Amino acid sequence: MNAKTNETRQHILDVGYQLILSKGFTAVGLSELLKAADVPKGSFYHYFKSKEHFGEVLIASYFEGYMERIEALFFSKNGTGYERLMSYFNRWLDVESGRCNAHKCLVVKLGAEVSDLSETMRSELLTGAERIIAAIAKCIESGIEDGSITVQDSLSTASTIYQQWLGASLLSKLSQDTAQLGGALSMTEQLLKHK
Template identity: 65%
Template sequence: MNAKTNDTRQHILEVGYQLIVNKGFTAVGLSELLKAADVPKGSFYHYFKSKEQFGEALIEEYFRNYLQRIDHLFNNQELTAYQCLVNYFSMWLEVNDGICNANKCLVVKLSAEVSDLSEAMRMSLAKGASQIINALDNCIKRGIQDGSINVQHSNQIASQLYQQWLGASLLNKLMPDQTHLELSLVSTKQLLQA
């Protein structure tokens, strides 16, 4: 792809992310997306064969960016792995523009909504979630080595933490306070230093 093509495709994905993380995938019509992105319908179909393929690309782009950010966080050699993980999970509680970061998570937003609608999108979400669990697992292993984390079965703990935080994020959407996220942070600290 040339730079202009890549820029236009990226612009559609960025605008689409903002719309979908706020409204959901099915609630955002193609015409709304095209209007918000200020691109003609033909341009959309030049980059994506369908709304479903756009959704799949959106999920893949989200995870690509997310994994780059957490790789940077988890491999900060100035901090112990325990500190890296606590910093990461603390960020789920941060509020930007009045919205908790847990509510900006595409996994939280789309998992239940699209899993029954699109096998391709479900597979993209599952692949991305597995990659996050793997990154958590690697950080926990580093923490076991540096002595800051005292657990066995790092992969099991990584899965448990990710499940716990996704559940707390869903409850945060139902009850708009951060109690469940705060409890997850306390539980995470205890679990990592059991």
């Protein structure tokens, strides 16, 4: 794809991301997406075979950007493994900015909605969640190595923590406050057995 083509495709994905975050996947019609992105219908089908294919690409694109951000944080040399991991989870509490918080997470927004609707979108979401868990596990391992984290099984701990945050994020959306996320932060600290 040339630069202009790539730019238009990304513009459609960016506009779609915002619409889907606010309304959900099924509630956003193709005509609404095209109008908001200010692109003709033919342009959409130049980039995406169907709305479902658009959803798959949107999820994959979301996780690419997400993984770049968390890997930059997790694998920097700033602070201990524990400090880098807790910095990540503190960002989940920031509901007003960024794409990494509880109210802007596609796993939280689309997990239940598309799992029964589209096998390929469900699979993309699962793959992305597994990549996040693996990155958390690697950060835990670096914390074990530097002595800031005292758990035995990094992958199991990462999975438990991520599940806890997804659940807290869903409850936070239902209650419209961050108390559940604060509880998840406290539990994360306890699970990591920080000294």
